[in-house]
Every structure is written in structure tokens, then in C-alpha cells.
Amino acid sequence: MRNQAAILAATRGMLSINPDATMAQIAQAAGVGRVTLYGHFSSRAELIDAALADVLHRGNRVLEQLDLDGDPREALGRLVVSSWKLVDESRSLLAAAQRELPEGRIRDLHRDLEGRVQRLLERGQHEGLFRADLPVDWLLATMHALMHGAANEIAAGRLEPEDAGPMLRATLLAAYALPGDA
Amino acid sequence: MRNQAAILAATRGMLSINPDATMAQIAQAAGVGRVTLYGHFSSRAELIDAALADVLHRGNRVLEQLDLDGDPREALGRLVVSSWKLVDESRSLLAAAQRELPEGRIRDLHRDLEGRVQRLLERGQHEGLFRADLPVDWLLATMHALMHGAANEIAAGRLEPEDAGPMLRATLLAAYALPGDA
DNA sequence: ACTAACTCATACATTCCTGTTCGAGTAAAG
DNA sequence: CTTTACTCGAACAGGAATGTATGAGTTAGT
Known part of the structure; x- marks a missing residue:
């Protein structure tokens, strides 16, 4: 072994x-x-499953050392920047997993990681700092989608890797802000 | 034929x-x-190329009948809602094209469609209604990414197709708003 | 030195998809 | 009616990838 x-x-x-x-x-x-x-x-599926589980486990250990208390907006900023590189490195692995693994498997493996973000978003909504006119699931999906998009832009050579973090933070904070906010 | x-x-x-x-x-x-x-x-590549060109051509004809004058924010709302279903229907075709077609081909076929959005975003920036602290390319990528994300959510059964349009509009308008806006 | 675990390259069977060839059927247009 | 264009199924060659089998080499522990 x-x-x-x-x-x-x-x-x-x-x-x-x-x-x-x-x-x-x-x-x-x-x-x-x-x-x-x-x-x-x-089998190939077993390998991909193990690789994905490994990556997510590493990601989880990075994120659990992160301080998500205090102003949800600042916490989200930290979370986004920390998550970004993990997503970038594993985005293609995820694409492979989507083709090779059974339906719910990916979601299962993501549960811990996703719950962490979800709890922060819910706290932000309850404290009135994140918009509540859109469901949390959608806000989560927005974050996922933007990170994937950023990775694609980098792959296409239209975005520098070091610019992605700040741009993601700026875009997501704006997207999550209250509809009529200062 | x-x-x-x-x-x-x-x-x-x-x-x-x-x-x-x-x-x-x-x-x-x-x-x-x-x-x-x-x-x-x-060949398979030729078929996919033709199918993609066909879809984009149809999309272009839909969008060119759209009034994009007036307040850029309202125009963007109309554009998003109109574009949404086209993207939803062809997202998987695009995934196939990314694997089968040569590097720049997809971007070439998209040029007309993308230029339409780009001009609107630039106008909004110049009129001071869209944020200008992020490059237009990134705003474009944001729109693409969110639409893909919405399509994925629908495919996963976590989002109803009829909800996607309004959510996309709300999210994108917030993301494009000026950093300190009312 | 001996054993057990781990490793290797080569080769094979299987399956699936692509792209081509063949010979023949059908349907509309002149 | 006959030509022309379009169609069909069946069958074939080629390539590529998965998963298996074999027999032999290497490393570590005892």
C-alpha cells in the first residue's frame, strides 16, 4: 500500500x-x-471515488481551521478565498466524477463541506446581512457556479489565477447583499 | 437533404x-x-459543429429582436430572461462541443451572441449603472457561469425551471450593481 | 536465508465506437 | 418510364480502453 x-x-x-x-x-x-x-x-469508478473523497477530506480539514464567526460578510470573504484554490484544483476531477459515479454519490461526499457554507449563509440571512428573498440553495449554487466559471476563465487564459480570489469575493458579496443596501 | x-x-x-x-x-x-x-x-465533430452553429444562429435571431435600449438594468433583465431557456436547452450540447471541437471554435461561434451582451454591459458601465471595478470579461463570465449553474440545479431537481429566470435576473442585477448602491 | 507483500511488463479477451463499403430499395422530377 | 437523389441495413476494419492472467523481479521483515 x-x-x-x-x-x-x-x-x-x-x-x-x-x-x-x-x-x-x-x-x-x-x-x-x-x-x-x-x-x-x-475499477476506474472506484479510483475516482477515492480520489474525490480524498480531495474533499483535505478541503474539509482546511476549512474547519477557518474562523467563520463575526460579520458574516467578512467570514464569507475568508471562506471564498480559502475555498477557491481547492475548487480550482479539483474542478476537473469533479467533472470526471459526474460521468463515472452513480447519481447521489457526489452530493453525499460533499455534504460536510457544503454544510459549512450553508450554515454561514443561513446565519447571514438571520442576522439580516444577506438577502433572504432567494433560497439558501440558490445562493449556494451561485457560489459553486461562480467558482467553476472562474476556473474556466483561467483555463481559457482570460483570467490570471491571482485575480480570481478577489473578484469572486467582490462578486459574491454583491450578489448576496440585501436588495436595497448601502 | x-x-x-x-x-x-x-x-x-x-x-x-x-x-x-x-x-x-x-x-x-x-x-x-x-x-x-x-x-x-x-464525422462526429462536423455534426456537433453544425448543431452548435444552428443553435447559436437561432439564439441570435431571438436576441436580435430584443429591445436593449433604455435603462441598462432593465435591458439586462430582459436579456437574461430571454437567453436563459436557450442556454438551458443547449448546455449539454456545449459540453459535448468542448470535448470534440478544436480550441477556439466554440468561442468563434459565440462571437455574435457574446458581443451583444458585452455591448450592453459596457454601456451600463459608461452610464455609471453597472460596477466598473471589475472587467467586462469577468461580468460576462459571471453571467455564463450562473446560467450553467442554474441548468445544473434544474437537472439535479433542486430548482424549478420556471423559477430560474427571475432568480438569475435578481442575482445578476445585484452582482452588477455599483459597490455602494441604493 | 526465507517468506510475504508488493511490484512490474507483456499479453490477452472483451467491448464499444467510429468511419467505410456494398448492394439494394424508394420516391420524386423530368 | 427513367433518371437522379436519397435512403436503408448489414457487415467490416480499425482503434482505444477496460479489466484479467501470468510469471517473474524486488523489498522488508523475521
């Missing part, structure tokens, strides 16, 4: 470049024989 | 359900033999 970590890292890396990456390509990137790869994960 | 329209419609329909739909599946959906399909489009 001493190659597990290398395999998961390679899976992350390869699928981030190309969601259709082959088992052979992943094995090569991990510095491992293709057969050995099947020794660890007996 | 009397099946061209049926083929393009079937391509749209099939790829909207599954971006990996086979030539055989598309042919069957079009009520046409697989060989006949190749008679019209000599």
Missing part, C-alpha cells in the same frame, strides 16, 4: 488536465504499473 | 440528455439510418 498517496495525487493531477485521462496515463503519472493500479483500485 | 433539420434537432435533443450520445443513438432519434447520418456529416 505504499503507493496509495502517489496514486491519488496522480489521479488528481491527471484528471485536472484531462477528465478523460486513461488508467494507463494515471498509472504512468503515479510512477506505477497499470496492473499495480488495478491492484489498488479494482 | 430533406432530413437535415430532423438530424440537427435530434442531435440537440440527444446531446442534451447525454453529451456522450453515440452517432447510432443520434441517427435513431432522428429516424434515420446511421449510414445516412454519415452521408450528411462525415
Whole structure:
């Protein structure tokens, strides 16, 4: 089992470049024989599942060290900037997972991570600092969509990676602001 | 050539359900033999290119009948609501095109459609009604991303199709508003 | 030195999709 | 009626990817 970590890292890396990456390509990137790869994960789906779970677990550990108290707007700013790179690195892995994994599986794996954001949004709504005329689910979806969009812009060369964080923060705070706000 | 329209419609329909739909599946959906399909489009890429061009051409004709004068915010509202269904119907076709078509091709086909939105955003910025602290490219990307996100939410059953238009309008107008606006 | 776990490359069977070829059927237009 | 355009199914070759089997090499622990 001493190659597990290398395999998961390679899976992350390869699928981030190309969601259709082959088992052979992943094995090569991990510095491992293709057969050995099947020794660890007996199918492509199982590999992708494990890689996604790994990425989300790492993300969760980063975010749980984050202080989300105080003004929800400032907390959201911190959350967005911290989440951004995680999303960027794993966006293509997620695309692969959407094609390979059964229906609800992705949502299940995301639950912890998503709950963290959801609670912050709900708190902001209750404190009257985030708009409440739109459902929390939609606000969540907005955040997801914008992060994906930013990653696409970077991939297309129309956005510099270091600009994405601040732009996301500025856009999301405006989108979440109360309809008639100063 | 009397099946061209049926083929393009079937391509749209099939790829909207599954971006990996086979030539055989598309042919069957079009009520046409697989060989006949190749008679019209000599490769999968050519078919997808034609289907995308067709969809964008239709979209362009819808949008060019739209009045984009007056208050940019109201004009944007109209534009968003009108664009929304077009995007929803063709989102999966676009995903297929991203995998099958050469790099800049999609952007080329989008140019007319995108220019229309871009001009409106620029006018809004110059008139001081849209925020100018973020580049127009980013505002455009925001709109694209949110529409894709809405389509995903619908596909996942977490959003009703008839709610998407108003939510998109509300979210985008807030995101585009001046940072310190009433 | 011996064993157990882990690794490797090569090769194979299977499956699926693409794109092409063939020979023949149909339907409208002259 | 005959030509022309369009259609069809069946079958074939090629490539690519998945998953399996085999036999042998390497490393670590005892």
C-alpha cells in the first residue's frame, strides 16, 4: 500500500488536465504499473471515488481551521478565498466524477463541506446581512457556479489565477447583499 | 437533404440528455439510418459543429429582436430572461462541443451572441449603472457561469425551471450593481 | 536465508465506437 | 418510364480502453 498517496495525487493531477485521462496515463503519472493500479483500485469508478473523497477530506480539514464567526460578510470573504484554490484544483476531477459515479454519490461526499457554507449563509440571512428573498440553495449554487466559471476563465487564459480570489469575493458579496443596501 | 433539420434537432435533443450520445443513438432519434447520418456529416465533430452553429444562429435571431435600449438594468433583465431557456436547452450540447471541437471554435461561434451582451454591459458601465471595478470579461463570465449553474440545479431537481429566470435576473442585477448602491 | 507483500511488463479477451463499403430499395422530377 | 437523389441495413476494419492472467523481479521483515 505504499503507493496509495502517489496514486491519488496522480489521479488528481491527471484528471485536472484531462477528465478523460486513461488508467494507463494515471498509472504512468503515479510512477506505477497499470496492473499495480488495478491492484489498488479494482475499477476506474472506484479510483475516482477515492480520489474525490480524498480531495474533499483535505478541503474539509482546511476549512474547519477557518474562523467563520463575526460579520458574516467578512467570514464569507475568508471562506471564498480559502475555498477557491481547492475548487480550482479539483474542478476537473469533479467533472470526471459526474460521468463515472452513480447519481447521489457526489452530493453525499460533499455534504460536510457544503454544510459549512450553508450554515454561514443561513446565519447571514438571520442576522439580516444577506438577502433572504432567494433560497439558501440558490445562493449556494451561485457560489459553486461562480467558482467553476472562474476556473474556466483561467483555463481559457482570460483570467490570471491571482485575480480570481478577489473578484469572486467582490462578486459574491454583491450578489448576496440585501436588495436595497448601502 | 430533406432530413437535415430532423438530424440537427435530434442531435440537440440527444446531446442534451447525454453529451456522450453515440452517432447510432443520434441517427435513431432522428429516424434515420446511421449510414445516412454519415452521408450528411462525415464525422462526429462536423455534426456537433453544425448543431452548435444552428443553435447559436437561432439564439441570435431571438436576441436580435430584443429591445436593449433604455435603462441598462432593465435591458439586462430582459436579456437574461430571454437567453436563459436557450442556454438551458443547449448546455449539454456545449459540453459535448468542448470535448470534440478544436480550441477556439466554440468561442468563434459565440462571437455574435457574446458581443451583444458585452455591448450592453459596457454601456451600463459608461452610464455609471453597472460596477466598473471589475472587467467586462469577468461580468460576462459571471453571467455564463450562473446560467450553467442554474441548468445544473434544474437537472439535479433542486430548482424549478420556471423559477430560474427571475432568480438569475435578481442575482445578476445585484452582482452588477455599483459597490455602494441604493 | 526465507517468506510475504508488493511490484512490474507483456499479453490477452472483451467491448464499444467510429468511419467505410456494398448492394439494394424508394420516391420524386423530368 | 427513367433518371437522379436519397435512403436503408448489414457487415467490416480499425482503434482505444477496460479489466484479467501470468510469471517473474524486488523489498522488508523475521
